[in-house]
Amino acid sequence: MKTSFLSENLGKKIALVNHAVSSRSQLPVLLNFLLVSKKGKLFISATDLEIGIEVSISANVEEEGGVTVPAKTFFDLLTNIPKGKITLHTEDQKLILKSEKIRTVFQTIPQEEFPKIYEEKGEKRAVVERKTIEKDFAKVVFAASQDSGRPALSGVLMKKEEGRGGGFVLVATDGYRLSLKRGVGGGVSSASKEDQLVMPARIIRELVSVREGESVEIFVSDESNQILFFQDETVLAVRLIEAEFPSYEKIIPTDFSTRVVVGKNEIQSAVKACSVFAREAASIIKFSVGKDKLVVSASAPSLGESTIDVDAVVEGEENEIAFNSRYLLDFFSNIEEEEVIFEMTGPLNPGVFKIKGDDTFLHIIMPIRVQE
Amino acid sequence: MVKDNQELWTIILGEIETEVSKAIFLTLFKQTSLLSFEEGVATIAAPSTMIIDLLQKRFYQIIKKAVDKHTEIDAKIIFVPKNVMPNNNPEKNGPLFQEAGKPTVTIGHLPRVKKDYTFQTLAVSSSNQLAYVSAQTVSRKIGIAYNPLFIYGPVGVGKTHLMQAIANDVYENDEGKKIVYITSEEFTNEVVEAIRTNDTARMKKKFRSVDVLIIDDIQFVAGKERVQEELFHTFNILIDGESQIILSSDRPPSEIKKLEKRLSSRFAGGLTVDIEPPDFELRTAILLIKAKKYNFNLTIEAAKQIAEKEHDTRGLEGALLRIITQSQTLGVEISSSLIKNVLSNGEHREIGNYRPDELIKNICSFYKIKPTQIKGEKRDAFLVKARQIAMYLLKKELDLSYVEIGNILGGRDHTTIMYGVNKIEGLLLKKGFSEEIQMITSLNQE
Numbered sequence: 001m002k003t004s005f006l007s008e009n010l011g012k013k014i015a016l017v018n019h020a021v022s023s024r025s026q027l028p029v030l031l032n033f034l035l036v037s038k039k040g041k042l043f044i045s046a047t048d049l050e051i052g053i054e055v056s057i058s059a060n061v062e063e064e065g066g067v068t069v070p071a072k073t074f075f076d077l078l079t080n081i082p083k084g085k086i087t088l089h090t091e092d093q094k095l096i097l098k099s100e101k102i103r104t105v106f107q108t109i110p111q112e113e114f115p116k117i118y119e120e121k122g123e124k125r126a127v128v129e130r131k132t133i134e135k136d137f138a139k140v141v142f143a144a145s146q147d148s149g150r151p152a153l154s155g156v157l158m159k160k161e162e163g164r165g166g167g168f169v170l171v172a173t174d175g176y177r178l179s180l181k182r183g184v185g186g187g188v189s190s191a192s193k194e195d196q197l198v199m200p201a202r203i204i205r206e207l208v209s210v211r212e213g214e215s216v217e218i219f220v221s222d223e224s225n226q227i228l229f230f231q232d233e234t235v236l237a238v239r240l241i242e243a244e245f246p247s248y249e250k251i252i253p254t255d256f257s258t259r260v261v262v263g264k265n266e267i268q269s270a271v272k273a274c275s276v277f278a279r280e281a282a283s284i285i286k287f288s289v290g291k292d293k294l295v296v297s298a299s300a301p302s303l304g305e306s307t308i309d310v311d312a313v314v315e316g317e318e319n320e321i322a323f324n325s326r327y328l329l330d331f332f333s334n335i336e337e338e339e340v341i342f343e344m345t346g347p348l349n350p351g352v353f354k355i356k357g358d359d360t361f362l363h364i365i366m367p368i369r370v371q372e
Numbered sequence: 373m374v375k376d377n378q379e380l381w382t383i384i385l386g387e388i389e390t391e392v393s394k395a396i397f398l399t400l401f402k403q404t405s406l407l408s409f410e411e412g413v414a415t416i417a418a419p420s421t422m423i424i425d426l427l428q429k430r431f432y433q434i435i436k437k438a439v440d441k442h443t444e445i446d447a448k449i450i451f452v453p454k455n456v457m458p459n460n461n462p463e464k465n466g467p468l469f470q471e472a473g474k475p476t477v478t479i480g481h482l483p484r485v486k487k488d489y490t491f492q493t494l495a496v497s498s499s500n501q502l503a504y505v506s507a508q509t510v511s512r513k514i515g516i517a518y519n520p521l522f523i524y525g526p527v528g529v530g531k532t533h534l535m536q537a538i539a540n541d542v543y544e545n546d547e548g549k550k551i552v553y554i555t556s557e558e559f560t561n562e563v564v565e566a567i568r569t570n571d572t573a574r575m576k577k578k579f580r581s582v583d584v585l586i587i588d589d590i591q592f593v594a595g596k597e598r599v600q601e602e603l604f605h606t607f608n609i610l611i612d613g614e615s616q617i618i619l620s621s622d623r624p625p626s627e628i629k630k631l632e633k634r635l636s637s638r639f640a641g642g643l644t645v646d647i648e649p650p651d652f653e654l655r656t657a658i659l660l661i662k663a664k665k666y667n668f669n670l671t672i673e674a675a676k677q678i679a680e681k682e683h684d685t686r687g688l689e690g691a692l693l694r695i696i697t698q699s700q701t702l703g704v705e706i707s708s709s710l711i712k713n714v715l716s717n718g719e720h721r722e723i724g725n726y727r728p729d730e731l732i733k734n735i736c737s738f739y740k741i742k743p744t745q746i747k748g749e750k751r752d753a754f755l756v757k758a759r760q761i762a763m764y765l766l767k768k769e770l771d772l773s774y775v776e777i778g779n780i781l782g783g784r785d786h787t788t789i790m791y792g793v794n795k796i797e798g799l800l801l802k803k804g805f806s807e808e809i810q811m812i813t814s815l816n817q818e
Contacts (some may be wrong), residue, residue, distance in 0.1 A: 026395030049399065049422045112429065115422035151455070153465065175466015224421045225453040239420045242455050246465045350468060366468045 001065025002089040003037035005057055007078060007099070012212075013055040014044060014075055016234065019206055021071040022048035033074055034114045035088065035095070036066035041233075042088075045117055046071060051203050052117030052237040066111035069095050077104060118228055118237045122221025126168070128185040129215045130231075135336075136170065136184045138208045139361060142334050144201035145174035151243035156204050158184075159196035171248050172201060177327050178248060182360040198241040199227055207236060252364065253352055256343035258289050258316040261356060264340045267294065268332035270308040274298035275325040277306050284368055285325045287342075287351075289318055294342075298325070321347045322368045331363050380442060381406035387438040392431065400426055407452065414439050414447050417454035424451040485543075485553050488665070489536035495661055497654035500530060503645040507534050510616060511541040514549070514584055518643030520607075520617035524624050525647035528684030531620040534647070535586050538618060542584055549583040556592040563599045579606045584616045590639070591621040595630040604635055617642075655679035655688060662689050668696050674706050681715045691715060727770055728780050734815040735762050747782035761809065763792035769813065 022030040025048065036043040040061055045054035067090050077097070078086075087098045095106040137156075145153040157171040167183040197220065207216065207229055219228040220240070229236040271285055278285050280300035288295040294312040299305030321344050331353055332340075339356035347370075353363040384406070389397050400423055407415040416435070418424050427435065428451060439447045491511075496504045503525075509517045523531050539551050554562075566575035579585065585606070593599050610617055621628060624646070625639035650658065656672070656679040663670035670692070682691045694714050699706050729743075736743050739758045746759050759781065766777045767789075774786035774793075781789070799805045 025399060027399045028395075030399070047422050049420050052422055113426075115429075116425040117422060119421060119425070150465075173466070173468060175468050178468060224424075226421055237421075239453060239455070246469050251468055364468065366466075 001035075001037045001061075001067060002063040002087075003042055003059045003061045004085055004087040005042050005059035006084070007081065007086050008083045009057040010044075010078060013057065013234065014078055016206065016210060017044050017046045017053045017055050018071060018075050020046040020048060020051050020053040025049075029068060029109050029113045031071055032068035032109055032114070033071045034066060034068045034111055036111065037061045037088070038064050038066075045114075047115060047117055047237075049115065050238065051200070051206070052115075052235075053206070054117055054235040054237075056233040063089075065090060067095050068109045068111055068114050069106040074106065117235070118221070118226060119224055120221055121219045121228060121230075122223065122226065123219065124217060125220050126185055126218045127215055128218065130213050132185055133208060133216060134211065136181045137204055139334055139363075140170040140172045140179040140181050141201050141204040141208065142172075142330055143174060143177050143179035143363070144172035144204075146201075147174075148200075150175075151241050152198060152245050154201055155198035155241040155243075155245070156201050157196060157198050157245045157248075171245070173246065173248060176324070176366045177331075178251070178364045179331075180248065180252070180362050180364075196245075197227065198243065198245050200238050200241060203227075203229070203236055203238040207231075210234065251350065252362070253343070253345060253350060255345065256316065256352065257345045258314070258319040258343065260289055260294050260312045260314050260342040262294055262310055262312040262340060262342065264332060264335065264338055266310045267296065267340065268329070270296040270310050271325060271328045271332065273308055274306050275329065277303055278325040282368070283325045284322050284370060285328060286320065286322045286370070288320045289314055289344075291318065319344055319346070321351055322370045323351065323365050324368055327365045331365070377406045377409060380409065384435075384438045384442055387441070388431075388434060391434050391438075396431075399423075400431070403455075407454070409443065409447075412445050412447050414443075414449050416449060416451050418451055419453070419455045421453055424453060427451060485536045485539045485551075487540065489533045490540045491537045493661060493665075494530060494533055494537055495650075495654055495657040497651060497657065499648040499651050499654055500525075500534075503534060503647045506643055506645050507538050507618075508541075510618065511538040511545075514542060514616040515614035519611060519614075520619055520639060520642040522625060522639050522642060522644040523618070523620045523647065524622060524644070526622060526649055526684070528686040529647040529649055530685055531647060532588055535588060535618055535620055539584065539586055542616075550581065551584045551586070552579065552582045553586040553588070555588045556590050559587055559603070560593065560596060560599050563602050567598065575602075576606075580609045582610070582615060584618070585610055586618045588620050589622070590619045591623065591628045591631075593631070594628050597632075600632050600635055604632070604638070607635070607638055611638075649683060650685060652676075652679055655682070655685075658685055658688055659692055662692055663696075666693070666696060670706070674708070674711060677708055677711050678715070681711075728766060728772065731765055731769065732762055732780070735765070735812055738812050738815060747780075749782075760792035760796050761812065763789045764796035765809075765812065767793050 017033065021033070025031055030048060032046075034043075034045045036045075037059060038061065040058060041056045042059035042061075043054055043056045045052065047053075081099060081102055084099055089096055090108070093108055093110075095108050097104040097106065141156055144156055148154045153174050155172070157169075159169050159171070161167060161169050161182065167185050170179075170181045170184050172179050210231060213231045213234075215231070217230040219230065220226070221228070225240050225242075226237055227240050274285055274296050275283070275298065277300045278298035280303055281298065284298060286297045288297065289312075292312065292314055294310045294314075295307060296310060297305065297307040335355060337355045337358065341354040341356055343352040343354070347367060350364045350366050353365070355361050381404075385401055385404075388401060392401070400418075403423075404416055404418045404427075407417045409415070416427075418427060432449065436447065436449055439449060491504075491508060494500075494504065503523055506518060506521060507523070510521045523534060525531055536553065539553050542549050543551055562575055562578075566572045593603060607617065619639060624644060625631070625636040628636060656675045659675040659678055660670060660672070663675070674695075678688065678691050678695070682688045691714070695706060695711055698714050699710060702710075704710065732743055732746060735758055736746055739754065741755065741758055745755055746762055748755075762781060763777055766772050766780065767774070772780070774789040777789045778784040778786050796809075800809065
C-alpha cells in the first residue's frame with residue numbers, strides 16, 4: 001500500500017480507535033491497528049474481540065492495500081510528531097512512515113490475520129442526533145455496572161415505547177442505582193419486530209465521548225447479533241448482550257411522602273464538601289429533610305463531622321435517609337439542569353431523583369441502612 | 373455414535389488445543405461451544421463476530437479435521453454468534469431488585485438470621501426431637517403455645533439453628549410479623565449504648581414492640597444487673613402482650629449463676645427443653661445434609677467414619693470441609709485412609725490451640741505471678757525474665773511463630789520475641805538456669 005494524509009485530520013480519531021485495542025491480549029494481532037487504504041481513504045481500526053472501532057480519513061491513495069502495525073507505538077508516535085503531511089508505504093513486510101523530517105519503520109503483521117469488525121450492516125433501527133447522545137445517553141449510561149460478569153447490568157437497555165411520540169426508553173442499572181430516560185430520539189420510526197435490545201455500556205461510553213458530528217445511525221444485524229453505530233466516518237461495532245434485563249418497571253416508586261426541590265449546584269457542593277468526612281466512614285452521606293431545608297451531613301468517628309444546610313422547597317413529612325456519596329456525586333455530575341427534585345418514602349426505600357420540568361427522566365438510588 | 377454435544381466438543385477442543393498455540397486457544401476457542409450437530413452440520417457458538425471471523429478464516433480446516441475425526445463423517449461447520457455464559461442469576465441483580473420482588477423485606481428485616489437455617493434443613497433424632505417439636509409448635513402458635521420457650525444444651529447441638537428456624541418459619545407465614553433475633557451480648561451492647569447516649573426510650577420501643585424476640589446465649593447476661601433489669605421489664609411487657617419469647621442457653625435457667633431470681637423463675641415459666649449432644653446416627657445424618665449443601669457426594673460409609681471421630685456439630689462441618697478440600701486439592705476420591713489422615717491432623721491442631729494458655733499458667737504459678745502481668749506492660753526484672761521464658765518455651769515446646777507468640781503475650785512485636793528467645797538460649801549455658809527451665813517444662817507434662 002502507499003498513501004499519504006495530513007496528520008491533523010487524524011486528531012482525536014486515533015485516540016478513539018485506541019480505546020478498542022486490547023489491553024493485554026495473548027494474540028499479538030489484537031495489539032495492532034489495522035490500516036487499510038482504499039478509494040481515497042485511510043481506514044484505521046482496532047478490536048479486542050468484544051468491541052470494534054473503525055475510523056477513516058481522506059487520504060491520497062496511490063496504491064491500495066492494508067497492513068497491521070503495533071497500536072501503542074503507532075499511536076504514541078502520531079500524537080508526538082509535528083503536524084503535516086505523512087506518507088505510509090509497505091516494503092518487505094514493514095511499514096515505512098515518512099513526514100518532512102521523520103522516517104519510521106514499523107514491524108507488521110499481515111492484514112489477513114486481523115478479524116473483520118463487521119460483516120454486514122444489518123437493518124437501520126434509528127437515527128439519533130448527536131446532542132441526544134450527549135444529553136440523554138450520558139444521563140443513563142453512568143449507572144451501568146462496570147462488571148462484565150453480570151452481563152445485563154453492564155448494559156444499557158434501549159426499548160421502543162408505544163405512545164409518547166415514538167422514541168425509546170433508555171435504562172441502565174448496577175443493582176444499587178438506576179437511571180431511566182424516556183422519549184429518546186422521538187419521532188424515529190423503526191420497522192423492526194424486536195422492540196428492545198441491550199447494548200454494552202462500554203460502547204455507549206465511547207459513543208458519548210466522540211463529541212463531534214451531527215447524528216448517529218444505529219444498525220442492528222440479527223444475523224451476527226451485532227449493533228453498529230455509524231457517525232460520519234466512524235463505526236463502532238459491538239455484540240448485543242443476550243442476557244435478560246431486570247424488570248425495572250417494578251422498582252420505580254409510584255408514590256412519595258416527602259418531596260424536595262433543590263438547586264443542583266447547591267446540593268452537589270454540599271455533598272462534595274461532606275464527602276470529605278464520608279470518605280472515612282463508608283461513604284455515608286445523610287439527608288435530613290426539615291421544614292424548609294435539606295440538611296446534608298456526614299461524620300467520621302476519627303475525624304469529626306460536617307453538616308451543611310441547603311435551602312429547599314419541601315412538601316410532605318420530615319424524613320431522613322442515607323446514601324453512598326459516590327452514587328450521589330455520579331448523578332449530580334451527569335446532569336446539567338439547574339434544579340432537581342428528590343422524592344422519598346422512608347429511610348429504607350429507594351430515593352428518587354428527577355429533573356425539575358422534565359418528567360421523562362428519573363434516577364433511583366438505593367439507600368444505606370444506618371444503625372440508629 | 374451418540375454423544376452429548378458438550379462432551380463431544382470437549383473432546384474436539386482437546387484435540388484442537390494440541391494443534392494451535394496456547395494464546396490462540398485461550399482467546400478464540402475457550403468460549404466456544406457446540407450448539408448442535410445434525411445431518412452432518414456442526415453449529416458452533418462463539419461470543420463475537422470478530423472471533424467467528426478469525427475462526428473461519430484461519431482455523432476452519434483444523435476445526436473441521438477434528439470434528440470429522442470424532443464424528444466420523446465429512447462434516448460442515450457453521451458458526452453463530454452467541455454467548456454461552458451461564459444464565460445470569462436474578463439474585464445477582466443487586467439489592468435494588470431484591471427489594472422489588474418482596475417489598476416488605478426491607479434490608480435487615482431479619483438481620484443475622486441465616487436463610488438456610490430452617491426446619492427442613494435440621495436433622496432430627498431422639499436427642500433433639502422434643503426441642504424440634506416444641507419449636508415447631510411455637511412457630512405455628514406464637515405467643516400462645518409455650519411462652520417463653522427456653523432451649524438449652526451444650527455447644528454445637530443446634531440451638532441457634534433451631535431458633536433461627538423459628539424466625540424463618542414465622543417470617544415465611546407472615547411477613548408482617550416483627551421478629552428480632554439477637555445474642556445476649558448484642559442486647560447488652562444495646563442497653564449500654566442506650567444508657568450512654570441517654571436514649572433508653574428508643575431502645576425500649578425497639579424491643580417492646582416486637583412479635584417475636586429471640587435471644588441467643590442468654591447465660592451471658594449473668595452478673596449484668598442493669599441489663600437484667602431491662603430484660604425483666606421487656607420480658608413482662610412482651611409476655612403480657614402475647615408476644616413470643618425464645619431463649620437459649622448452655623444450661624437450664626436455675627443453673628445460671630448470678631442471674632436474678634425473678635428472671636430465672638420467669639425463664640422457666642414457659643417450656644424448658646434440652647438438646648442432648650447428637651448421637652451417632654444424628655451425626656451421620658447431619659454430615660449427609662451438610663455434604664449436600666456443599667454439593668458434595670458423600671457416601672454413608674464415609675459419613676459414619678467421620679461421625680465416629682467428631683462429636684459436636686460444628687466439629688462435623690469443619691471436618692467435612694477439611695476432607696472435601698483435601699480430596700479436591702489432591703484430586704483423589706474420599707477414602708477411609710484420607711479421612712483418617714485429615715482427622716488425625718485436626719486432633720493435633722486442637723492440642724496446639726489449647727496449650728499456650730496452659731503453658732503460660734504453669735510459668736506463672738512457678739514464678740508466683742499473674743498471667744495478666746506476664747502479658748502486661750510492666751518491665752520489672754522478674755517479670756521480664758518470666759516473660760522471656762514464656763517466649764522461649766512457646767517457641768521450643770509448641771513451635772509457634774514469633775508473630776503468634778507476640779500476639780499471645782499481649783500484642784508484642786515479633787522482634788521482641790526473637791530477642792527474648794535468644795536471650796534465654798544464651799542463659800541456658802549458665803549453671804542452674806537450665807534446671808529451672810526443666811522444672812517448668814515438667815509442670816507442663818503433668
